[in-house]
Amino acid sequence: MDKEHVKGGAKKAEGEVKDTVGKMTDNKKMQAEGKMDKAEGEARKTAGDVKDAVKK
Numbered sequence: 001m002d003k004e005h006v007k008g009g010a011k012k013a014e015g016e017v018k019d020t021v022g023k024m025t026d027n028k029k030m031q032a033e034g035k036m037d038k039a040e041g042e043a044r045k046t047a048g049d050v051k052d053a054v055k056k
């Protein structure tokens with residue numbers, strides 16, 4: 001596990017929180033930010049997976 005995995009997990013968690021709060025408060029902008037953060041977290045996690053695969 002490298003920094004990309006950690007950063008990806010943190011960004012995804014942040015996105016989950018924003019998305020949930022946006023849904024609860026009916027704040028479409030916050031929901032959209034949450035979805036973008038979750039997508040960025042997944043991308044970072046995938047980048048970490050690729051780095052791990054290349055190292056082997």
